[in-house]
Amino acid sequence: xxxxxxxxxxxxxxxxxxxxxxxxxxxxxxxxxxxxxxxxxxxxxxxxxxxxxxxxxxxxxxxxxxxxxxxxxxxxxxxxxxxxxxxxxxxxxxxxxxxxxxxxxxxxxxxxxxxxxxxxxxxxxxxxxxxxxxxxxxxxxxxxxxxxxxxxxxxxxxxxxxxxxxxxxxxxxxxxxxxxxxxxxxxxxxxxxxxxxxxxxxxxxxxxxxxxxxxxxxxxxxxxxxxxxxxxxxxxxxxxxxxxxxxxxxxxxxxxxxxxxxxxxxxxxxxxxxxxxxxxxxxxxxxxxxxxxxxxxxxxxxxxxxxxxxxxxx
Amino acid sequence: xxxxxxxxxxxxxxxxxxxxxxxxxxxxxxxxxxxxxxxxxxxxxxxxxxxxxxxxxxxxxxxxxxxxxxxxxxxxxxxxxxxxxxxxxxxxxxxxxxxxxxxxxxxxxxxxxxxxxxxxxxxxxxxxxxxxxxxxxxxxxxxxxxxxxxxxxxxxxxxxxxxxxxxxxxxxxxxxxxxxxxxxxxxxxxxxxxxxxxxxxxxxxxxxxxxxxxxxxxxxxxxxxxxxxxxxxxxxxxxxxxxxxxxxxxxxxxxxxxxxxxxxxxxxxxxxxxxxxxxxxxxxxxxxxxxxxxxxxxxxxxxxxxxxxxxxxx
Numbered sequence: 001x002x003x004x005x006x007x008x009x010x011x012x013x014x015x016x017x018x019x020x021x022x023x024x025x026x027x028x029x030x031x032x033x034x035x036x037x038x039x040x041x042x043x044x045x046x047x048x049x050x051x052x053x054x055x056x057x058x059x060x061x062x063x064x065x066x067x068x069x070x071x072x073x074x075x076x077x078x079x080x081x082x083x084x085x086x087x088x089x090x091x092x093x094x095x096x097x098x099x100x101x102x103x104x105x106x107x108x109x110x111x112x113x114x115x116x117x118x119x120x121x122x123x124x125x126x127x128x129x130x131x132x133x134x135x136x137x138x139x140x141x142x143x144x145x146x147x148x149x150x151x152x153x154x155x156x157x158x159x160x161x162x163x164x165x166x167x168x169x170x171x172x173x174x175x176x177x178x179x180x181x182x183x184x185x186x187x188x189x190x191x192x193x194x195x196x197x198x199x200x201x202x203x204x205x206x207x208x209x210x211x212x213x214x215x216x217x218x219x220x221x222x223x224x225x226x227x228x229x230x231x232x233x234x235x236x237x238x239x240x241x242x243x244x245x246x247x248x249x250x251x252x253x254x255x256x257x258x259x260x261x262x263x264x265x266x267x268x269x270x271x272x273x274x275x276x277x278x279x280x281x282x283x284x285x286x287x288x289x290x291x292x293x294x295x296x297x298x299x300x301x302x303x304x305x306x307x308x309x310x311x312x313x314x
Numbered sequence: 315x316x317x318x319x320x321x322x323x324x325x326x327x328x329x330x331x332x333x334x335x336x337x338x339x340x341x342x343x344x345x346x347x348x349x350x351x352x353x354x355x356x357x358x359x360x361x362x363x364x365x366x367x368x369x370x371x372x373x374x375x376x377x378x379x380x381x382x383x384x385x386x387x388x389x390x391x392x393x394x395x396x397x398x399x400x401x402x403x404x405x406x407x408x409x410x411x412x413x414x415x416x417x418x419x420x421x422x423x424x425x426x427x428x429x430x431x432x433x434x435x436x437x438x439x440x441x442x443x444x445x446x447x448x449x450x451x452x453x454x455x456x457x458x459x460x461x462x463x464x465x466x467x468x469x470x471x472x473x474x475x476x477x478x479x480x481x482x483x484x485x486x487x488x489x490x491x492x493x494x495x496x497x498x499x500x501x502x503x504x505x506x507x508x509x510x511x512x513x514x515x516x517x518x519x520x521x522x523x524x525x526x527x528x529x530x531x532x533x534x535x536x537x538x539x540x541x542x543x544x545x546x547x548x549x550x551x552x553x554x555x556x557x558x559x560x561x562x563x564x565x566x567x568x569x570x571x572x573x574x575x576x577x578x579x580x581x582x583x584x585x586x587x588x589x590x591x592x593x594x595x596x597x598x599x600x601x602x603x604x605x606x607x608x609x610x611x612x613x614x615x616x617x618x619x620x621x622x623x624x625x626x627x628x
Contacts, residue, residue, distance in 0.1 A: 013527070014450035018458075021443040024497045029465055032476035039475070047479050097368055100361045107362075113614070114369045117376065120610040120617065122556045124574050125599045129379045132592050137391050146391050150378060153395040185372065193621055217357065246469055249558055252578065275471045276559065279478050290472040297469055 036287045045284030062288035071266070072289065075274040081176065082183060082270070083244030090184045091236055094191030099225060101192070102199040112196070119189035127253015130182045134165035166254065168263045175261060175268055183250050187243070191236045198232035199225070234308035241300045245293060248272035271296075376603075383407070383597035387584070390593050406597040416580035416598060421573040428572060429554035432492040433547050440501045440546060445531050447502065448509035449517065459506075462499045478563055486567045494560070495553075501546050504620070508542040509535055545620040548613050555606065577602050 015022075039045045040063065042056035050056070066072050101111055118126070136152065139145025152162035164170040165178050206228065210220050226233070247270050251259055260267030269277070271293050278286035382390055383406055385399045411418055446452075447459055481490045512535060520530045536543065554572065561572040562579075571579075582595040610617060 011452040014446045014452040014455075017442040017446035017450065020439045021497045021502065024439070024493070025462070025465075027480065028477055028494045028497070029473060031480070032473040033465075033468070035476040035479075036472050047482075093368075097365065100365050104358070104361055104365070111365050111369060114372055116618070117607070117610070118372060119621065120552070120606050121376075121603055122574055122606060124556075124558050124578050125602045126375055126379075128577075128595065128599055129375045132382060132596060133375065133378055135590075135592075137589065137592075147393060147395070150395050185375070188372070190621060193618065242469075246471070252558065256578065272471055275475065276563070279475055279563070283475060283479065286475045287472075290469070290475050294469055294472055298467070301467075 036290060039283050040287035040291050042284055045287075046282055048281075056284075062284045063292070066285055066288045066292065069285075071269070072274055074266075075269045075271050078176075078268055079245055079247060079271045082180065082247055083241060085180055086183045086187060087237060087240040087244055089180075090187040091191060091233065091240060093184065094188050094195055094236065095226075095229070095233070097188070098192050098195035098199055099221065101196055115192050116189045118186055119193075123186060123249040124253040126186075127182060127250055130178060131166055131254045134178050136162070136164055136167045166261055168261055170261050172264075172267055175255075178254065179250060179268060182254060183244075183247065186250060187240060191240070194232050194236050195229060198229045202228050230308070230311065234304065237308075238301055238304045241304065242297050245297055245300070246272055248276070379596050379599055379603070382593055383600045385593050387589075387591055387593055391589070403593065406593045407601070409591075409594045410598045410601060413580065413582075413594070413598075416576060417568060417571075418576075418598070418601065420568060421571060421576040424570055425554055425573040428488060428491045429551045431488070432496060432554060433550040435492070436496050436498065436501070436550055437543060437546060439496055440498070440505055441531070441536065441543075443497075443502045444505035444509055445527075445535065447506045449527075449535075463503065466499050474560065474563070481564055485564050486570050487565070488570060490564045491561055491570065491572065501550075504546065505539060505542050508539045512538050541616065541619070544613070545616045548609060548616055549620050552606065552609065552617075555602075573602055 041058055041060070043059055043061040045056050045062070097115060101108060101115075104111075133149060134151050135149050136145045137147040137149065148156070148162045149165075151165065156162060163174055165174045202225075206224050207220065210224055215223070251268050251270060251273065255261065255268060258265035259269040259273050271289065275286050275289045275293070278289065381397065381399055384402045384404070385396070385406075386401065386403050389396060389400055410416065447455065477494050481494065484490050516534055517530060520534065525533070556574055557572060558574045558578065561570075562575045565571060566575070566579075577598055580598070582591045582598070583589065584591050
């Protein structure tokens with residue numbers, strides 16, 4: 001009798017401990033899931049219309065509309081392009097850096113600290129630095145610029161010709177190049193940290209065996225390092241894809257809320273940018289876009305897990 | 315040519331140990347080990363070159379931000395880019411503090427208030443829920459914990475669409491900046507894992523001594539889990555410092571603007587022109603970045619722990 005009593009008392013107590021967390025989660029996590037789905041399924045929903053008593057037709061109208069919306073297609077295209085380029089490149093680079101770090105002793109800690117630095121900085125603030133580095137100051141039709149910026153100066157020193165990377169009149173390709181560079185710069189630290197952690201836990205015997213067999217460095221890398229690291233590689237690829245599809249701050253950091261150079265605002269807008277653009281006036285559309293984003297992230301994660309199940313060596 | 319010779323000499327000094335071998339064998343082994351050592355040296359040179367180049371790329375934006383913040387506008391804005399300021403201009407920093415549009419002092423204050431209050435409240439909520447999940451028995455515990463973890467899959471934008479409407483009546487308050495993000499499932503998970511490592515015997519011993527649950531939590535669990543709590547504190551403070559999207563949506567008045575939002579939206583134009591005063595802007599970026607770098611230098615271990623833990627789930 002007493003034991004059950006004690007357990008019951010404990011049950012009640014456990015819920016009390018959980019109360020603050022559960023109450024907040026109910027309001028800011030559970031309700032949003034329900035309400036965002038609801039808004040996405042009501043035709044032309046907006047909070048203003050609802051408050052003034054409008055009744056909305058139920059259906060998949062918002063989803064159909066969103067996917068036919070040119071601005072959404074552009075955002076989706078930009079996001080896909082950024083993700084498809086930055087994830088493989090940054091993963092490969094991070095892997096090379098992690099392997100290099102793992103095979104040196106002298107100065108290793110200093111290098112490790114340097115490579116981790118971008119992680120602790122502010123994405124918006126350093127985006128502004130990238131803007132400063134690539135920007136051409138002054139100039140215009142027929143007027144010489146007063147400064148071509150440091151990156152163009154370096155390009156010129158190597159014999160290239162200055163390019164309008166981010167300023168008025170720049171091409172979308174040039175904008176994208178800067179953005180991709182910045183996203184990779186930003187993505188490296190986390191990937192290096194995870195991969196280096198993985199490398200350090202790899203059993204050294206595999207390498208010694210390979211060395212005895214006279215395997216080349218290249219062969220050791222592809223046949224031993226990559227397979228043994230595959231769970232970590234799968235992990236950084238999945239989180240990379242998720243982060244890539246949620247790209248937003250890097251664009252704001254470099255180009256500001258305009259999401260593009262002054263002559264073509266919105267040119268570099270992303271999926272998340274599209275959601276925030278519509279959040280104030282057109283919540284039905286924003287909700288549909290958020291759910292599409294969720295579906296894409298879920299699908300990419302499942303595909304990644306499925307592929308890695310086949311390829312990953314545990 | 316001089317470099318490969320050096321290791322070759324050191325090899326021939328070591329090889330007399332193999333003196334019992336026949337001349338033929340001795341020579342071929344010597345040649346192989348010579349080649350191996352030479353290869354090793356080249357590989358090491360290659361590794362260090364690669365790491366140094368990458369380190370320069372990673373560090374360059376920081377370097378450029380710092381030296382640009384100390385240049386005069388005329389020096390920055392000229393065709394001849396300098397890698398060290400001709401004359402160090404500390405008054406760029408004075409200009410940042412004098413910038414009424416930026417109002418840096420107020421931004422620091424707002425961000426500190428939001429950061430400190432949300433960290434304290436978040437710690438209390440996290441400790442209580444992690445304790446319930448780690449030490450208490452109640453019906454549906456595993457299901458509830460699984461459901462919480464599952465919400466981590468959902469992109470935050472999906473919640474934001476609804477939360478933006480939920481907080482409509484309390485925009486431009488500290489509450490709206492603090493409350494929606496108090497519960498982090500990831501922190502609960504992190505702390506629960508830590509709590510579970512503390513042996514149950516301690517709890518039973520405390521029970522025999524008649525210690526209450528809360529006292530046990532306060533006197534035993536919290537001190538033992540201190541490193542995780544420090545990690546959570548740092549990540550939470552950094553979160554307030556770096557957050558952009560939510561505060562930009564819901565709190566844009568002077569009294570509640572957070573630092574990153576303020577930095578991005580401030581004007582750094584030179585009066586009456588279209589020229590951005592990059593040196594002053596970079597000085598502002600430095601002032602926002604330095605606190606983060608200091609936190610990183612002093613709490614490196616805790617930050618890395620938090621990040622790598624998030625890397626190896628389960």
